[in-house]
Every structure is written in structure tokens, then in C-alpha cells.
Amino acid sequence: MAFYRSLLIRNSRSSSWFSKSTTSFSYYLRRSLCHDASSTSSDVSAKSYHLSGGPSYMRGAVFWEPNKPLTIEDFHMPRPKAGELLIKTKACGVCHSDLHVMKGELPFSSPCVVGHEITGEVVEHGPLTDPKTIKRLPVGAHVVGAFIMPCGNCFFCSKGQDDLCESFFAYNRAKGTLYDGETRLFLRNSGKPVYMYSMGGLAEYCVVPEHALSALPDSLPYTESAILGCAVFTAYGAMAHAAQVRPGDAIAVIGIGGVGSSCLQIARAFGASEIIAVDVQDEKLQNAKIFGATHTINARHEDAVAKIREITGGMGVDVAVEALGKPQTFLQCTQSVRDGGKAVMIGLTLSGAKGEVDINHLVRRQIKVIGSYGARARHDLPKLIKLAESGIFNLTATVSRKCKFEEAGKAYQDLDKGSIVGRAVVEMM
Structure with missing residues (x-):
């Protein structure tokens, strides 16, 4: 079974991009406008940028179409918007849900970056992000992300039923975007948009809505803890x-x-x-x-x-x-x-x-x-972290294979063959 390509990400083209970030990291203009005449939503030019003192682009794994190999592509550095965080990905689990998309068994927008079971480090907060979120998840914090990313505001989220979040299903699962209807991923060479399966976690950086993230204590390792966001969740x-x-x-x-x-x-x-x-x-x-x-x-x-x-x-x-x-x-x-x-x-x-x-x-x-599709990120993910931290849940025994970013395609092939006994995790560090 063949698989996928990677992408280069570019970020939204709004003039609000020029506003100051609320964190110690700030964005600044890296180069001139990159006009993408072929993109459906890219009539508006996007700007490339990078983190202060950091890279201006990243790599990601892209699914193009069923029975085509996953490939590693360069992306513009993704930009978080209000209520979102930019995460430097440390590990990403290899899940059957990704495989169903790759095999064309579950319809999803393509090309897309797969991977929805991540741990990482907070690098940046989007403009206008709630100060309480910044305090809870400061730059440098270790985090784990849930694959169901609740908006926190819809009918179901207001009732505490994050697992039925209307925005998640209407935008991410139906369109491959975040909740403003846009992806955060744009290829470096062409500027073309690439869609996001959850946060598009099989990439060196990813943008995650704040309500999908919980702090990961230093006592828990990045690699094994990635499975908290989907398998355990x-x-x-x-x-x-x-x-x-x-x-x-x-x-x-x-x-x-x-x-x-x-x-x-x-x-x-x-x-x-x-x-x-x-x-x-x-x-x-x-x-x-x-x-x-x-x-x-x-x-x-x-x-x-x-x-x-x-x-x-x-x-x-x-x-x-x-x-x-x-x-x-x-x-x-x-x-x-x-x-x-x-x-x-x-x-x-x-x-x-x-x-x-x-x-x-x-x-x-x-x-x-x-x-049952999953748990409730805001209430349940912290509980799962405590279960793992106390030793009641054995993360180490569940993760049966660790592989490098470049080996992700092979891991999905082996998953399709049934030769992965537990859970495989791609190490991005």
C-alpha cells in the first residue's frame, strides 16, 4: 500500500496578521507577498513569516489521493489565529483513522496532512488569545492534543459535550479546515492550500485550538504520551x-x-x-x-x-x-x-x-x-494525563513501535497489514 506526501504551510492572509502577538514570540514579515492564482481561497495573497529566531518553513506528510504514496513536503510556517496555539510537534501516533482516509474509505478533503495524536511544545499563541490560556499553556509548555478539538462555544460544547462539537464536525471533518473555514497549511513552493485532518499533526509544527490542549507534566515522555490524544482518549x-x-x-x-x-x-x-x-x-x-x-x-x-x-x-x-x-x-x-x-x-x-x-x-x-467517537477534551484529557502519571495507565506497554518522520509511510503500510501489535508513534524531535 502506498502513501503520502508532505506539505509546506502558509498562513492566513488577513490584515490582522500585522497585530502584535500576546506572547514573548512575535511574527514578522519574512518576504514579499506570494500570490497564488490557482487556489480557491488564495485570491488574497498570503505572507510568509517565521518565528523570531526560528525557521520560516517546515516539513509535513501529505496525503494526495488513495493509493498514492504519502510524501514529505515543505510548508510555510503555519500561523495560529485567535484562540489557537502553534505547537512544535514532538511525536504523532499512527492511527487506523488516518489509514481509512488514506485508503479512501472515509471521505476527506485532499491533499491533506494526516496525523491527529500529538504531543509537542508551545511555540506561539494566536493574537487575542485569552490570557487565561496563555497562563495555563505558556510558551515552552509541554502539551498533548486531543483529536476532537472542541470550539468551546457551540450548542454541544456549552453543555460540556465536547465530543459532539458542531464546529469540529462541520469544519474540520467536513471541510478539512479550522473554524474560520480556512486551513493553516500552505505549500512552500506553490502557496497552494493543504487541508488538515484534526490539527494535521504529522508535521514539524501544527496549529491547535486551545480547548484541545492540556499540559503534559515533565514526568511523562513525549513519544509514549502521544497516544493519550486518540487511542486512550x-x-x-x-x-x-x-x-x-x-x-x-x-x-x-x-x-x-x-x-x-x-x-x-x-x-x-x-x-x-x-x-x-x-x-x-x-x-x-x-x-x-x-x-x-x-x-x-x-x-x-x-x-x-x-x-x-x-x-x-x-x-x-x-x-x-x-x-x-x-x-x-x-x-x-x-x-x-x-x-x-x-x-x-x-x-x-x-x-x-x-x-x-x-x-x-x-x-x-x-x-x-x-x-462513541471519543472523549471530552476539556474535562477528560487532564484525567487521562493523571492516570498515566500515576502509573494506572501503562503508556510504555501500549506503544509497540517508534519510528522516524521519514518512516511514517512504512508504518501505515504495516498498520494496514496488521503487523503492528499495539500502537506505532512517529518521533518528530
Whole structure:
């Protein structure tokens, strides 16, 4: 499987660019206007600039179209706007969601910079950023970013439901932009815009809305902590909000990759009594025991549903989590829960794919089928950081491969082949 190119970023062309930054770093004009006649939104010229004493451009990994290789491209240095921070990326996780975009299974604007699971260092704040944010996340602060980047102002964000942020879905997931309808990424050689999957984290710098960031303590490493922003974040949303796991619950997790293994650890942290891991690879199942699994099932050799019911004395589990995004495992998930239990779906798949369910069983036995995309950045990400800092969540065991920026394409190829047991992380440092 082939993959992607990288981009050069350029920033917005507004006259407000000339206003003073509120931080100790300031932007200044680097060179003359770069007019992009071919860009749809680039009728207005953009200015190249760089951080005071820093670079004027960066590298990023670009996805151009399905079945084309990811490539490393030069970008103009991205510019944060109000309520946004410029982050020097230190690490970026390799996630199946990126892979679905790369394979054309999930529609997304292209070309784009993928990568949505990052840690890094604060370099700059956008003009007019709230002083409280600047105090909370000063220049030089270590941070982790959540892939769902809440705007903080929409109907759902105002209710604390960051995971349903209207702006995130309407702008980022639908258009590949931030919440003014524009990307922050522009190629260095042509000035053409490149879209952003979340923050476009597979780049040397990225722009992230303030509400998606939390401070990362010095005690936690950049590389392993990157998975907090998606793998752990997704698992926590499923277990805490969708499943509402309680002490003593019996849990089954179908699909033990980066997200599935995180579900196991969170189930253990929440006091689940029986934690059943289901996969088709013995190596993943062996690792599942490290993450808290009390039982393992190889679905290639055993009937997963029958085995789950055997383990639970014929009842089924209180909560089953589907972390693969396949019609077969969707059905297994609904069939594995006890009467009144919850089947939680977190695996993404081919756009438009359908999952079957036994309607009569669902109705008569009060089975709850719940979708869950992620957690709530402002409230949950700090909790996840504390779990990792206390040692309750084992980041080191979850990250099974570290690779260089130039090796990112190969990492996605291996992910597609199923040869990455846990989570791979690209080190940008």
C-alpha cells in the first residue's frame, strides 16, 4: 500500500496578521507577498513569516489521493489565529483513522496532512488569545492534543459535550479546515492550500485550538504520551461516557489494537471484574493480559460469542466494545451482552457500511447499542494525563513501535497489514 506526501504551510492572509502577538514570540514579515492564482481561497495573497529566531518553513506528510504514496513536503510556517496555539510537534501516533482516509474509505478533503495524536511544545499563541490560556499553556509548555478539538462555544460544547462539537464536525471533518473555514497549511513552493485532518499533526509544527490542549507534566515522555490524544482518549470516552462502566462489571473488548488495549486498561482502572479480550492474533492476545485481560479468545479458532457466554456463566457481559469497525464484529458485539447490557461501537469502517442486528433480541432483551467517537477534551484529557502519571495507565506497554518522520509511510503500510501489535508513534524531535 502506498502513501503520502508532505506539505509546506502558509498562513492566513488577513490584515490582522500585522497585530502584535500576546506572547514573548512575535511574527514578522519574512518576504514579499506570494500570490497564488490557482487556489480557491488564495485570491488574497498570503505572507510568509517565521518565528523570531526560528525557521520560516517546515516539513509535513501529505496525503494526495488513495493509493498514492504519502510524501514529505515543505510548508510555510503555519500561523495560529485567535484562540489557537502553534505547537512544535514532538511525536504523532499512527492511527487506523488516518489509514481509512488514506485508503479512501472515509471521505476527506485532499491533499491533506494526516496525523491527529500529538504531543509537542508551545511555540506561539494566536493574537487575542485569552490570557487565561496563555497562563495555563505558556510558551515552552509541554502539551498533548486531543483529536476532537472542541470550539468551546457551540450548542454541544456549552453543555460540556465536547465530543459532539458542531464546529469540529462541520469544519474540520467536513471541510478539512479550522473554524474560520480556512486551513493553516500552505505549500512552500506553490502557496497552494493543504487541508488538515484534526490539527494535521504529522508535521514539524501544527496549529491547535486551545480547548484541545492540556499540559503534559515533565514526568511523562513525549513519544509514549502521544497516544493519550486518540487511542486512550477514544477508549476513555467509550468506557466512561457510553458504557458507564462500574466496579464489578464484566467487559468484552473485540479488537485489541491501540484503542482496544486502551479499553482493557481503563476497564481495569474502573474495577471491572471480568475483562475478556477478543482478537485473531495470538501476540495481541498475549499482550492483552499485560493490559488487564482476565480471559482471552482467539476468534479465528473459537466462536467468540459462545465463549464469552461460557466465561460469564451463560449471561453475557455487561458491556461489549467493538474496536474494529467490521460488520461481523458489530454483530458479535450485540450478541455478546447480557439482557439489558450495552454494545458500544467505536471502530470506524468504510463509509456507508452497515451492521446487522437481531431486532427482536434487541427489543425483547433491552440491548442498548451505543456509538462513541471519543472523549471530552476539556474535562477528560487532564484525567487521562493523571492516570498515566500515576502509573494506572501503562503508556510504555501500549506503544509497540517508534519510528522516524521519514518512516511514517512504512508504518501505515504495516498498520494496514496488521503487523503492528499495539500502537506505532512517529518521533518528530
